[in-house]
Amino acid sequence: MFKSSWTYHEAPESTDHIQIKEQYELYINGAFTKPVEGKYFDTINPSNNQKIASIAEASKKDVDKAVKAAKKAFKGWAALSGKERGKYIFRIARLIQERAREFAVIESLDGGKPIRESRDIDIPLAANHFFYYAGWADKLAYAFPNRKVKPVGVAGQIIPWNFPLLMAAWKLAPALATGNTVVLKPAETTPLTALKLAEIIHDSGLPKGVVNIVTGAGATGAEIVNHPEVDKIAFTGSTGVGKYIQNAIAGTHKKVTLELGGKGANIIFEDAAIDQAVEGIINAIFFNQGHVCCAGSRLFVQESVANVVIQKLKDRMETLIVGDPLDKNTDIGAINSKKQLQTIENYIKIGLNEGGEIYQPNCNLPKKGNWCAPTLFLNVSQSHRIVQEEIFGPVLAIQTFRTIDEVIEKANNTPYGLSAGVWTQTGSKIFHLTQKLNAGVIWANTFNKFDATSPFGGYKESGFGREGGLHGLSSYVTFD
Amino acid sequence: MSRLDIHKTYKLYIGGKFPRTESGRYYAVKNKQGSLIANMCLASRKDFRNAVVIARKAQTSWGNASALNKGQILYRIAEMLESRKEQFIAELITQGEEAAKAKNEVDLAIDRLVYYAGWSDKYQQIFSAVNPVASSHFNFSNLEPVGVVAIVAPEEQSLLGLISMIAPAIVGGNSIIVLASESKPLTAISFAEVLNSSDVPAGVVNILTGKRAELTSQMASHMDVNTIVYCGKDAAVIKNINELASNNLKRTIFYKKNDWTSEESQSPYFIEKMQEVKTTWHPTEI
Numbered sequence: 009m010f011k012s013s014w015t016y017h018e019a020p021e022s023t024d025h026i027q028i029k030e031q032y033e034l035y036i037n038g039a040f041t042k043p044v045e046g047k048y049f050d051t052i053n054p055s056n057n058q059k060i061a062s063i064a065e066a067s068k069k070d071v072d073k074a075v076k077a078a079k080k081a082f083k084g085w086a087a088l089s090g091k092e093r094g095k096y097i098f099r100i101a102r103l104i105q106e107r108a109r110e111f112a113v114i115e116s117l118d119g120g121k122p123i124r125e126s127r128d129i130d131i132p133l134a135a136n137h138f139f140y141y142a143g144w145a146d147k148l149a150y151a152f153p154n155r156k157v158k159p160v161g162v163a164g165q166i167i168p169w170n171f172p173l174l175m176a177a178w179k180l181a182p183a184l185a186t187g188n189t190v191v192l193k194p195a196e197t198t199p200l201t202a203l204k205l206a207e208i209i210h211d212s213g214l215p216k217g218v219v220n221i222v223t224g225a226g227a228t229g230a231e232i233v234n235h236p237e238v239d240k241i242a243f244t245g246s247t248g249v250g251k252y253i254q255n256a257i258a259g260t261h262k263k264v265t266l267e268l269g270g271k272g273a274n275i276i277f278e279d280a281a282i283d284q285a286v287e288g289i290i291n292a293i294f295f296n297q298g299h300v301c302c303a304g305s306r307l308f309v310q311e312s313v314a315n316v317v318i319q320k321l322k323d324r325m326e327t328l329i330v331g332d333p334l335d336k337n338t339d340i341g342a343i344n345s346k347k348q349l350q351t352i353e354n355y356i357k358i359g360l361n362e363g364g365e366i367y368q369p370n371c372n373l374p375k376k377g378n379w380c381a382p383t384l385f386l387n388v389s390q391s392h393r394i395v396q397e398e399i400f401g402p403v404l405a406i407q408t409f410r411t412i413d414e415v416i417e418k419a420n421n422t423p424y425g426l427s428a429g430v431w432t433q434t435g436s437k438i439f440h441l442t443q444k445l446n447a448g449v450i451w452a453n454t455f456n457k458f459d460a461t462s463p464f465g466g467y468k469e470s471g472f473g474r475e476g477g478l479h480g481l482s483s484y485v486t487f488d
Numbered sequence: 489m490s491r492l493d494i495h496k497t498y499k500l501y502i503g504g505k506f507p508r509t510e511s512g513r514y515y516a517v518k519n520k521q522g523s524l525i526a527n528m529c530l531a532s533r534k535d536f537r538n539a540v541v542i543a544r545k546a547q548t549s550w551g552n553a554s555a556l557n558k559g560q561i562l563y564r565i566a567e568m569l570e571s572r573k574e575q576f577i578a579e580l581i582t583q584g585e586e587a588a589k590a591k592n593e594v595d596l597a598i599d600r601l602v603y604y605a606g607w608s609d610k611y612q613q614i615f616s617a618v619n620p621v622a623s624s625h626f627n628f629s630n631l632e633p634v635g636v637v638a639i640v641a642p643e644e645q646s647l648l649g650l651i652s653m654i655a656p657a658i659v660g661g662n663s664i665i666v667l668a669s670e671s672k673p674l675t676a677i678s679f680a681e682v683l684n685s686s687d688v689p690a691g692v693v694n695i696l697t698g699k700r701a702e703l704t705s706q707m708a709s710h711m712d713v714n715t716i717v718y719c720g721k722d723a724a725v726i727k728n729i730n731e732l733a734s735n736n737l738k739r740t741i742f743y744k745k746n747d748w749t750s751e752e753s754q755s756p757y758f759i760e761k762m763q764e765v766k767t768t769w770h771p772t773e774i
Contacts, residue, residue, distance in 0.1 A: 136622065153614065154755070247737070254734035259727030266737065423736070442768050443632075452770045459621035463629050463767050468714070469737045478617050479629060479765050 016329065019336040021123045026113050028200065031062040034070055034223065035206035037077035038216025044069040049225075051199055054120035055333050055342040055377040063199050066222035071191070071231040074220035078162040078189040079237050081217030086159045086187040090146030097142035097184055099212040104135040104173075107208070111173060111201055116333040118200040119172055120342030120378070121296050123334050133458055134177035137476070140460035141181035144481060148186065151478055157485040159187035160263055161239030164232035167202075168245045169195035169344050170299040170400075176202050178464075178475045179242050180219060186484040188240070189218045191232055196225040197345045230256075238262060242483065244301075247398075247424070247469050265473025265483040267301070267465055269398040270426030273419035274304030274455065275409075275441065278312045280431035284453065286320045289404070292429055292455040294328065294340055294382050298402040299348070301470075302427035304455055306395060307384075307406045308415050314408045318386065325369040325382050332374070340402060343378040352380050352401030359385050359394040359403070390421060398424070412437070416444045425467030429455045448474070498673070500529050500697065501680035503542040504690025509535050515699070517583075517673060525582055528673050531698035533706045536638075539665040539694040540712055543636045546691030547663035551633045553689075559608030562659055565686040566601035572682065573598070576647060576675060583646065583672040596749055597651045603754050604655035611660070611756040615763070624773040631763040633661035634739060635714035638707035640700060642719040645748050646672035650679065652748045653717060656758035658692055662715075665694045667707070673697040700725075708732035708740075715739040715762055 031048065033040040048062040066074070085093070104111065108131045115126040148157050163183045167175040172194055183190050194202035206221045222228060226249075233241055233253055240263040243253055250266040257264060274292050276285045292304025309317045333341035343349040360366060364385040373379040384404040388395050395405045409415040419428060428447040430438055442450045448466045451457060458464065463479035465471060473483045499506040511532035517525045529535075550558075569576065573594055580590035616630040637657050642649025646669035657664045668676030680695045696703065704725060708716050709732040718729055721744045733740050741761055747753070 155757070251734045251737060254737060255731050258730030258734070259723065268737070438770070442766075448764065448766060450766065450768045452768060454625065454769055454771050457621075457623060457625060457769050459619065459623065459627065461619040462621055462627050462769070463617075463619070463765050465765070467634075467764050467766075471737060472739055474765050477619050477629065477767075 016337045020332060021113055021116070021334045021336060023113055023117070023334065026110055028061055028114065032064060032199070032203045032223070034064045034066055034074070035203070035210070035221040036070070036074045037220065038210065040206070043067060049196065051118055051197065052345070053117055054344055055374070057346070057377055060118060061200065063203075063223045066193070066224040066228045068231045070222055071228060071235060074191045074222050075162060075164075075235050075237050077217035077220055078191050081215055082161055082189045085189055085215060085218050090148060093185065093187060094142045094145030096212055096214050097138050097145060097181060100208060100214070101135050101138035101142060103208040103211060104131065104138065108132065108135065111204060113334065114200050114204060115173055116341065119169060119198045120333050120344050122338040122341045123336055124338065125296060130171055130174045133460065134173045137174070137177040137460040138181045141185040145185040148481065148485070151481050152485070152487070156488040157186070158488065160484055160486055161188060162237060163188045163190045163240040163242060163484065164235065164238040165190055165192045165242045166229045166232060166245065167192065167194055169198040170296060170301070172198040173201040173205060175244055176205055182475070182480045183242070183484050184218065186481060188484050191220045191222060191238070193222050193224065193229055193232055196223070199223045233257065236260070240264070240484065243267070250471055263486075266471035267473070267475060268469065268471035270301045270303070270424045270466065270470050271306055271396065271398055271422050272302055272304045272427035272429065272447070273306045273308060273445070274429035275308045275415055275419060275431065276310065276313070276317060277432040277434075277437065278310040279433050281433060282313065282317060282320065285431040286317065286324055288429065288431060288453070288455045289321060290324055290328070293404040294402050295456045297340055297343055297380070299344055299400055300456065302449060302456065304427070304429050305399060305404060306419070307404055308409050308418060309406060311408045311410050318406065321384065322367055322369070325384070328369065328371070328382055330371045330373060330379060330381060340382060343380050343401065346378055348400065349378040349380060352399055352403060355394055355397070355399045355401070355403060356383060359388070359392070362388070362392050362394070364388045364392065364394060390418060396422065412440070416441070420446045423469040426470035427451070495526070498526050498528050498677045498697070500531055500535060501677065501683070501693070501695040502535070502539045503694065504684060506680070510538070511535070517671070519582065520584055526674055528697045531696035531703065533703065535696060536665060536703055536706050537710070539696065540636060540710055542691040543663040543665055543694055544712055546689055547633070547635055550658070550663055550689055550692045551661040553661070555609035555612070558659055558661065559605045561687050562601055562605035562608060562655060565682060565688065566598050566605060568682045568686045569594070569598050569601065569679070576678065579675050579678055580647060583674055592749070593645060593648045597648045600648065600651050600754055601655055604659045604759070607756055607759060608659050611759045614756055615760050619767070624771060625769045626772050627767065627769050629765050629767040631660070631760070632766050634762050634764050635662060636712060637662045637664045637715045637717060637762055638710065638713045639664055639666040639717040640704055640707065640719055641666050641668055641676070642743070642746070642748060643669050643671060644746050647675040647679065649719065649748045650676050652753055653719065654693055657762050658688070660759045660762050662762055663692045665696065665707070667700065667703055668695055668697050670698070670700055704729065705732055708738065709735055711736045713738060715741065717741040717743070719743045
């Protein structure tokens with residue numbers, strides 16, 4: 009009913025100013041280097057499944073070269089004064105800001121996320137992250153009272169495809185500020201902005217070998233995890249791989265931080281500001297196509313307002329624009345890869361087979377590319393797989409509740425513990441809930457907010473360690 | 489006519505009670521001369537699992553107890569230990585310690601409890617933060633207990649090492665299951681009597697005696713344990729613990745030191761290691 013009365017003209021972001029090479033090499037020891045075995049893979053635009061560029065595939069030998077370069081660079085980088093280290097990182101922050109629009113467009117091309125998000129969230133936050141940690145480099149003594157801090161050494165960092173540049177920033181900035189050197193691997197479906205970041209790092213004059221960027225899939229990541237001269241692993245991705253990593257590095261000297269999956273509970277009480285809450289629920293699950301580890305993918309609505317909230321949600325979903333990621337009006341872009349689309353579609357089938365009641369708005373999905381309509385499921389309970397397992401797509405499972413104790417019990421009844429949301433106008437209820445919910449990040453009357461100064465990370469099987477803020481420093485230091 | 493001594497039966501400490509091991513097994517602890525000091529309960533994996541269930545239940549209310557209350561309870565433990573000082577010195581000597589060292593160890597153990605009692609309402613202020621986010625939100629990060637912690641206590645300094653593990657864990661609101669020194673377990677169970685008379689709620693501290701080789705892997709693999717602490721140097725055991733801990737992404741903490749007498753053996757960082765950081769956001773604009 010809304011679609012007929014509201015139409016939007018196309019408003020695509022220009023790609024004229026974007027420079028993408030046909031082929032990208034590895035960035036090792038300050039030079040763009042061809043892979044030893046000469047293998048390349050394609051990076052695909054998920055909105056039309058066309059190839060964008062060829063990307064070098066790093067083998068064991070390439071990873072070894074990168075780790076050795078990082079190890080060689082470590083002594084000099086760690087010995088550099090914090091003030092000078094910080095100045096390099098400030099430079100990187102500024103260079104990202106200068107090229108922000110270019111990065112935003114490439115992020116949306118390569119990963120499928122709406123330009124509105126990459127332009128307003130991903131890229132500015134990435135620059136802010138470098139800016140924030142740059143300032144810590146010469147102030148570390150104030151972060152750890154009564155202790156002497158030292159860098160860990162060579163950090164192997166493996167990042168996901170949902171926020172490619174932002175996750176690179178989350179990993180690199182604190183590692184560099186504390187004096188570590190890095191081998192970073194972006195995800196195989198979204199390597200471009202990390203490789204463009206390599207250009208920026210090169211332009212910044214950062215000493216060679218301090219940051220090395222190797223591209224490839226899981227096998228390349230495993231080479232980093234298992235390399236004996238890597239001193240620290242930082243991984244963001246699935247809980248399954250996180251468990252593999254903790255197991256694989258058992259018995260080694262490696263430190264580890266893991267930022268893993270989630271199944272965030274978003275709880276709306278009858279005394280919430282309902283319209284605001286509905287906006288928050290939409291943002292919680294459909295932000296970045298639901299490819300968000302902290303997504304509010306489980307909605308708990310207090311029974312007395314369930315009908316109202318669900319109707320408003322459905323109405324709001326009707327107005328969501330699914331389509332061209334580069335269009336400034338787009339709310340929901342392309343699903344990141346064919347493989348991920350299959351995963352999501354499979355979960356939707358499971359939801360239906362287990363008796364869930366599905367709702368999807370009438371939206372015309374583009375013919376080519378990977379697309380999924382925003383989806384919600386009613387008539388599900390705690391035991392349903394779509395309630396328990398992370399889908400990593402635009403699929404919301406809705407349950408109702410009557411009492412506070414009941415919803416706390418249900419919200420916490422999951423192996424995950426990354427995020428949760430609470431919607432109520434009652435202050436004491438907010439604090440009661442935020443204390444009782446077992447999650448590393450709690451959003452009250454808001455959702456999916458991020459900031460360089462704000463620590464992020466999970467309880468339980470959502471991983472360990474924090475990224476961002478003062479607490480994000482401790483992942484990259486050791487003590488005398 | 490000389491009077492015959494009454495020997496104490498050493499049992500486990502689970503849920504505020506002193507049960508025997510469900511397995512009915514024992515192991516003999518002997519002195520240097522080879523004569524029997526005591527038959528200790530040889531705790532089974534089932535004993536450990538039972539203790540986890542009890543610890544999990546106890547953690548909720550202990551975690552919610554006020555910092556002031558937790559601090560006073562820790563101080564109370566110190567008071568109780570002080571009043572039974574001679575008994576613990578004698579027990580350490582029975583276990584083979586020299587008299588001067590035994591006295592020093594008990595003194596330090598009492599002082600360590602007082603030290604952590606004092607941290608109870610302060611460590612949060614050291615490790616929390618109000619984060620100046622760029623958007624219109626009030627944002628803060630504070631610490632919460634990780635939950636249930638399984639601890640393999642130091643083998644040497646059986647009282648001081650044990651207390652150096654227990655105090656930072658519980659002052660931070662965790663409940664624990666601790667495996668006492670295998671070769672010197674008497675003081676651990678006598679310390680349980682101190683705990684039992686110090687207003688520490690039942691189930692917050694559970695103490696087992698038994699074999700490391702039997703129980704460590706169970707402690708590392710249990711799905712309802714959030715953190716495992718292992719005091720020791722055995723590389724193969726450390727590797728095994730990390731492998732098993734990955735089942736549920738348990739946090740692992742290893743202490744390889746033998747000497748718990750130094751100043752460096754206590755700090756708020758021992759508390760912090762068994763905490764999670766929670767960050768909360770709320771809008772500041774209407």
